[in-house]
Amino acid sequence: MVDIINALVLIANFIVVPGLTYGCQLGLGALGITMIYSVLRFSNFAHGEMMSFGAMTTILMTWWMQAQGISFGAVPTALFALPFGIVAVIALTLTADRLVFRYYRSIKAPPVTMLIVSMGLMFFLGGLIRFIIGPDDQNFFDGQRFIINARQFKEMTGLNEGLAIKTTQGMTLILAVLMVGFVFWFLRHTRTGKSMRAYANNEDLALLSGINPERVILVTWVITAFLVTLAGTLYGLDKSYKPFTYLSLLLPIFASAIVGGIGSPIGAILGGFVIAFSELTITFAYKRVLGYLLPQSLEPQGLMQLLSTDYKIALSFLILVLVLILKPTGIAGGKVI
Amino acid sequence: MKKILLAVVLVIVLGGVIIFLGRHGDDKPEGGVEVARDVKIGVILGYTGPIESLTPDMAAGAELAMKEVNDSGAFMDGLKVTPVRGDTTCTDAQAATATTERLITSDKISAIVGGDCSGVTTAMLENVALANGVVMISPSATSPALTTVKDDGLFFRTAPSDARQGQVVTDILMDRGIKTAAMTYTNNDYGKGLADSIKANYTAAGGTITINIPHEDGKADYSAEVGSLAQAGGDILIVAGYLDQGGKGIIQTSLDNGAFDRFFMPDGMIGDSLPEAIGPALNGSIGDFPGTDSPGAATFQSMASDAGFKGDGPFAPESYDAAALIMLAMQKAKSTNSQDFKGYIEGIANAPGEKVYPGELGKALKMIDQGTEIDYVGASAVELVNGGESAGNYREIEVQNGENVTVKFR
Numbered sequence: 001m002v003d004i005i006n007a008l009v010l011i012a013n014f015i016v017v018p019g020l021t022y023g024c025q026l027g028l029g030a031l032g033i034t035m036i037y038s039v040l041r042f043s044n045f046a047h048g049e050m051m052s053f054g055a056m057t058t059i060l061m062t063w064w065m066q067a068q069g070i071s072f073g074a075v076p077t078a079l080f081a082l083p084f085g086i087v088a089v090i091a092l093t094l095t096a097d098r099l100v101f102r103y104y105r106s107i108k109a110p111p112v113t114m115l116i117v118s119m120g121l122m123f124f125l126g127g128l129i130r131f132i133i134g135p136d137d138q139n140f141f142d143g144q145r146f147i148i149n150a151r152q153f154k155e156m157t158g159l160n161e162g163l164a165i166k167t168t169q170g171m172t173l174i175l176a177v178l179m180v181g182f183v184f185w186f187l188r189h190t191r192t193g194k195s196m197r198a199y200a201n202n203e204d205l206a207l208l209s210g211i212n213p214e215r216v217i218l219v220t221w222v223i224t225a226f227l228v229t230l231a232g233t234l235y236g237l238d239k240s241y242k243p244f245t246y247l248s249l250l251l252p253i254f255a256s257a258i259v260g261g262i263g264s265p266i267g268a269i270l271g272g273f274v275i276a277f278s279e280l281t282i283t284f285a286y287k288r289v290l291g292y293l294l295p296q297s298l299e300p301q302g303l304m305q306l307l308s309t310d311y312k313i314a315l316s317f318l319i320l321v322l323v324l325i326l327k328p329t330g331i332a333g334g335k336v337i
Numbered sequence: 338m339k340k341i342l343l344a345v346v347l348v349i350v351l352g353g354v355i356i357f358l359g360r361h362g363d364d365k366p367e368g369g370v371e372v373a374r375d376v377k378i379g380v381i382l383g384y385t386g387p388i389e390s391l392t393p394d395m396a397a398g399a400e401l402a403m404k405e406v407n408d409s410g411a412f413m414d415g416l417k418v419t420p421v422r423g424d425t426t427c428t429d430a431q432a433a434t435a436t437t438e439r440l441i442t443s444d445k446i447s448a449i450v451g452g453d454c455s456g457v458t459t460a461m462l463e464n465v466a467l468a469n470g471v472v473m474i475s476p477s478a479t480s481p482a483l484t485t486v487k488d489d490g491l492f493f494r495t496a497p498s499d500a501r502q503g504q505v506v507t508d509i510l511m512d513r514g515i516k517t518a519a520m521t522y523t524n525n526d527y528g529k530g531l532a533d534s535i536k537a538n539y540t541a542a543g544g545t546i547t548i549n550i551p552h553e554d555g556k557a558d559y560s561a562e563v564g565s566l567a568q569a570g571g572d573i574l575i576v577a578g579y580l581d582q583g584g585k586g587i588i589q590t591s592l593d594n595g596a597f598d599r600f601f602m603p604d605g606m607i608g609d610s611l612p613e614a615i616g617p618a619l620n621g622s623i624g625d626f627p628g629t630d631s632p633g634a635a636t637f638q639s640m641a642s643d644a645g646f647k648g649d650g651p652f653a654p655e656s657y658d659a660a661a662l663i664m665l666a667m668q669k670a671k672s673t674n675s676q677d678f679k680g681y682i683e684g685i686a687n688a689p690g691e692k693v694y695p696g697e698l699g700k701a702l703k704m705i706d707q708g709t710e711i712d713y714v715g716a717s718a719v720e721l722v723n724g725g726e727s728a729g730n731y732r733e734i735e736v737q738n739g740e741n742v743t744v745k746f747r
Contacts (some may be wrong), residue, residue, distance in 0.1 A: 013594050014567060018560030135389045137581050139614045162595040239558070239586060240614065244386075248555045276558070283561045285548075285568035303569060307610025309550050309562045310524070 007292035009161040016232035019277045021169045024176035027272030029253035032266040038200040039220040042114030052246035054229030055236040058085030059140045074144035089225040099151035138241040168238040261330020283309045379440045380439035381451030383427030396644040399450045400655035409699025427454045430460035435466040445675040448663045449473040455480030455526040472675040476655035480530040488652030497729025503534025517545045522549035524576035547571045554582040577600040580611045628732035629718040637695040637716035654716030672742040686721045688712045
């Protein structure tokens with residue numbers, strides 16, 4: 001019995017907890033991609049840099065608060081700096097829309113043009129961020145690091161295996177659930193949310209019904225700003241903030257959005273978890289888990305790994321390709337908001 | 338719908354390709370290296386990319402040597418040396434090749450301090466430096482493969498090969514009685530070469546490597562790698578990566594989920610930012626990086642802090658030495674043409690001769706003019722062996738109270 005619990009704790013510690021956190025971070029990012037894709041009808045490549053920008057402003061605000069001696073005990077200061085980051089990103093997205101995207105909308109540029117334009121914005125933002133905060137790693141976490149750490153858990157339960165849950169992992173989960181819940185509620189139950197869905201579904205009909213497209217677009221950017229800042233900051237808090245990694249984050253986020261079904265908010269979240277858990281479960285070495293579960297005589301000698309971790313990235317793309325071949329609309333059926 | 342999706346996927350892939358391959362340089366007509374009034378030396382390092390936090394100090398080191406030579410006025414009847422920076426990106430061979438091509442053909446540099454990471458350095462050497470016959474001295478490429486690469490006597494490095502580092506790592510671990518270790522390396526020429534060398538040496542000395550897996554840099558999440566490493570177990574985790582890249586992610590994740598609490602950090606992982614970022618949990622971890630207790634290192638460090646950069650940063654002394662060797666060899670050959678001075682580099686770096694330390698470049702230039710034999714010791718105690726690479730002196734590092742402390746020289 002103890003062996004089974006040990007095996008479960010092992011899996012929880014190395015697969016479930018990190019998978020849930022990473023899945024949430026990807027899901028929040030993918031949700032933003034999907035919103036932009038549905039309403040503005042292009043794939044926003046500047047998304048990763050927008051996340052980075054949001055995290056950066058939050059960091060600057062956190063530092064300022066720390067310098068003023070404002071602290072919130074066990075809770076990271078960054079949480080309270082977050083609203084300022086969100087405001088900054090709202091200003092950024094609206095300015096970018098006004099200066100860049102609105103022109104291409106007005107000439108009815110095809111999605112591919114918009115996509116390339118967003119790439120331009122991506123490089124611009126990347127440069128701006130490095131100009132402001134530099135290319136280095138920034139540490140802005142304060143407060144209590146763990147909700148429970150591996151050693152405490154072992155002492156508490158008397159088990160062989162430890163389970164660690166970081167404050168940032170708990171925060172990621174709670175904030176992601178709240179944010180996603182809010183977005184869904186907003187889309188389903190408010191007038192503006194409904195007009196967004198209508199606009200996404202059929203632009204012409206929505207325009208005929210008197211929906212103001214500029215207002216829908218404005219609201220979309222504002223919601224996206226919430227999503228990117230939250231995703232960027234949570235990711236930075238949990239791992240670390242470094243401008244370079246946000247660029248590489250773009251690929252798994254897009255994979256999540258497409259696997260889930262681009263345009264589908266539920267799909268974006270699902271996609272995030274599919275990508276995160278597939279990376280973890282398939283490349284995990286099950287040697288010790290099996291060691292606990294199997295009788296001594298059958299204990300495995302090798303690592304019991306399905307695939308080496310080298311194939312981690314290939315794996316998410318394999319899933320992407322399979323989904324596109326078998327169900328091109330994604331798991332949740334894309335292109336409906 | 339399908340078409341849009343396909344387009345999106347295609348563009349993602351293309352985007353990735355663009356991001357990884359970087360920009361192509363313009364094709365410029367081939368041109369030989371001319372002897373100009375001013376001598377230009379390329380400082381081609383990865384100012385962007387995985388080691389972008391190390392390269393500013395490295396470049397400052399090389400440029401400090403050039404400034405010293407200029408201030409002395411003794412270089413080749415008053416010629417001035419001008420540094421020209423170029424970006425290797427550390428990872429992207431195509432970009433590094435294009436940059437080097439541009440610096441040689443259009444900026445007309447006479448020699449190169451660089452490249453930095455082993456992969457791009459090999460590409461720069463094979464694609465550009467060999468074809469144009471330009472001397473390259475790398476301050477930081479440590480892949481063992483560069484020892485045997487065909488270089489027409491043009492390639493040198495002031496950093497030792499990782500084959501030597503594998504031996505040092507093994508000695509440190511064995512002296513501390515650590516007999517089992519898990520290992521992960523950054524998935525490139527540097528990481529692979531170093532990991533192979535550590536594994537061979539450590540196994541031969543009676544240690545056991547429980548698992549040896551690569552990790553990619555700049556990834557979003559390292560839970561999967563750490564999961565595998567934790568399952569294999571070991572007394573220590575050897576992280577042959579980069580401190581501000583995957584290496585840091587691996588250490589942070591391992592500490593967070595309790596997989597390992599002690600780490601061995603080879604040269605790419607040593608820097609102040611790591612103990613700062615990780616905090617007290619890193620205390621007791623050990624590592625190594627090229628360094629020496631020769632008086633040159635201390636002199637260089639104080640010169641560097643006067644000039645406003647960190648002289649004990651990884652590869653900053655080696656960069657200074659690389660630039661100094663190039664200029665001293667030019668002086669000796671009385672020519673800035675690589676074909677003329679490439680033969681003198683090894684002689685200047687090695688005994689016998691009058692020992693030359695940092696801050697004495699002006700004196701050394703005059704001694705060369707007078708025909709005195711010199712033995713350039715420099716900031717990193719350079720001694721070139723195996724056809725032009727540093728023999729290698731290492732510091733044994735232990736993290737104590739959040740700082741990298743040198744406990745021993747090897």
